[in-house]
Amino acid sequence: MAIRFRVLGAAGRDNALHVEVDSGHAVRRLLFDCGEGCLSALTAGEVQAIDHVFFSHFHMDHVAGFDGFFRMNFAREGDSNRIWGPPGTGKILHHRFRSYLWNLHENLGATWRVSDIGEMEIRTWRYELPEAFETAHEEAAMVRDGLMILDEEDFTVEAMALDHLTASMAYKVTEKTRWNIDPQRLAALGLKPGPWLKTLKDRAALPDDAMVEGRSAGELRAELLVPTPGDSVAYLTDFLLDEATAEKVRRWLAGCRRMVCESQYRAVDLELAQKNYHMTADQVAALARDAGVEELVLIHVSSRYLREDRAALLAEAREIFPAARFPDGWGE
Structure with missing residues (x-):
C-alpha cells in the first residue's frame, strides 16, 4: 500500500x-x-x-x-x-x-x-x-x-x-493499518503458509474464537500478525491560523506523515495575511514542526511574489522546519 x-x-x-x-x-x-x-x-x-x-x-x-x-x-x-x-x-x-x-x-x-x-x-x-x-x-x-x-x-x-x-x-x-504475517513466528509454531493466512487477517469473516490450524484465530492473530501503520497526507488551505486553531489542527495532524499547505505570504506580510484570513510561511512551518509531520509542501503562494521572493519565503519556512519544500517543478 x-x-x-x-x-x-x-x-x-x-x-x-x-x-x-x-x-x-x-x-x-x-x-x-x-x-x-x-x-x-x-x-x-x-x-x-x-x-x-x-x-x-x-x-x-x-x-x-x-x-x-x-x-x-x-x-x-x-x-x-x-x-x-x-x-x-x-x-x-x-x-x-x-x-x-x-x-x-x-x-x-x-x-x-x-x-x-x-x-x-x-x-x-x-x-x-x-x-x-x-x-x-x-x-x-x-x-x-x-x-x-x-x-x-x-x-x-x-x-x-x-x-x-x-x-x-x-x-x-x-x-488503514496493514497486518502482515511474521514468517519467523509462523515457522516457530510449525505452521505452513497457505490461503488460511489471508482469512486470518479478516477479523470480520473469522471471529477470534474460531479454530484455525488447531488454535483459536485470536491466539494466532496475537502470535503472527504485525501491524504496519499506513501512509497519510493532509491538505490544508486558506484559513486564519490563530492560537486556538493552531492547537486544534496540531492535535488533528499528530501522526500524519505529510502536510500540503498554503503559504500565501512571507512573514513580513503578516498583517496582510491576517486581514485576508491566510497564513505566512513561518506560521505554516511552526504548525508542521509542532504537529510532528515528516514533510511540508508549501502551495498557494501569492502571485505578488516573484521567484526571488518565493525563494525567500521557502527559506523562512526552512529556518523553522527544514523538511519544507515547494512542489516538484517549482524550483527552489
Whole structure:
C-alpha cells in the first residue's frame, strides 16, 4: 500500500492536489480543489479515473477548473461521481450542473452525488443526467463519526472546518493499518503458509474464537500478525491560523506523515495575511514542526511574489522546519 500525490498548478497560480491510494489490488484517485488550469497536468484518462472530488471552499481560485473536469466526466456511469465540500456545496454544484443546455441527454444514465460536510452530519443530494440535473434528490443525512467523512476498505478521509471568513475544509487521507504475517513466528509454531493466512487477517469473516490450524484465530492473530501503520497526507488551505486553531489542527495532524499547505505570504506580510484570513510561511512551518509531520509542501503562494521572493519565503519556512519544500517543478 502507498499514497502518492501531486500538486497541480504552478507557483503563484491556482493549485490543487491529486492523490492516489494504491492498496496493491486497486488504486483510488482523489482530487482536492480544482483551480483554473490545474487539470492540464493530468491526462484525459487520469481525469476520468478520479473517484472523489473534495472542495475546501468555493472561491474562484479553488473551483475555476471544475468545468473542465465536469466536461470530461458528466456522463460517466458508476459510483465514482462523488463531490464533497463545506455547507452549501450541494446548492452551488446544482447551479453548475444546470448552467448548461441539456438536450441530448435522455439516453445517458449518469448519477452524481454531492455532499455538504456539516459539523454534526453530512447531507447528500443526488442529481440525475437523464433529468438534465433538474431535481436535487435529498438522501438520508449521515451522522458524522468524529471528523470522519469517508471510510473505504483501504483508507479513510477526515475533514475539519477552518475559518476563511467562510468554512474552508481541511482534509486528511490515511491508509488503514496493514497486518502482515511474521514468517519467523509462523515457522516457530510449525505452521505452513497457505490461503488460511489471508482469512486470518479478516477479523470480520473469522471471529477470534474460531479454530484455525488447531488454535483459536485470536491466539494466532496475537502470535503472527504485525501491524504496519499506513501512509497519510493532509491538505490544508486558506484559513486564519490563530492560537486556538493552531492547537486544534496540531492535535488533528499528530501522526500524519505529510502536510500540503498554503503559504500565501512571507512573514513580513503578516498583517496582510491576517486581514485576508491566510497564513505566512513561518506560521505554516511552526504548525508542521509542532504537529510532528515528516514533510511540508508549501502551495498557494501569492502571485505578488516573484521567484526571488518565493525563494525567500521557502527559506523562512526552512529556518523553522527544514523538511519544507515547494512542489516538484517549482524550483527552489
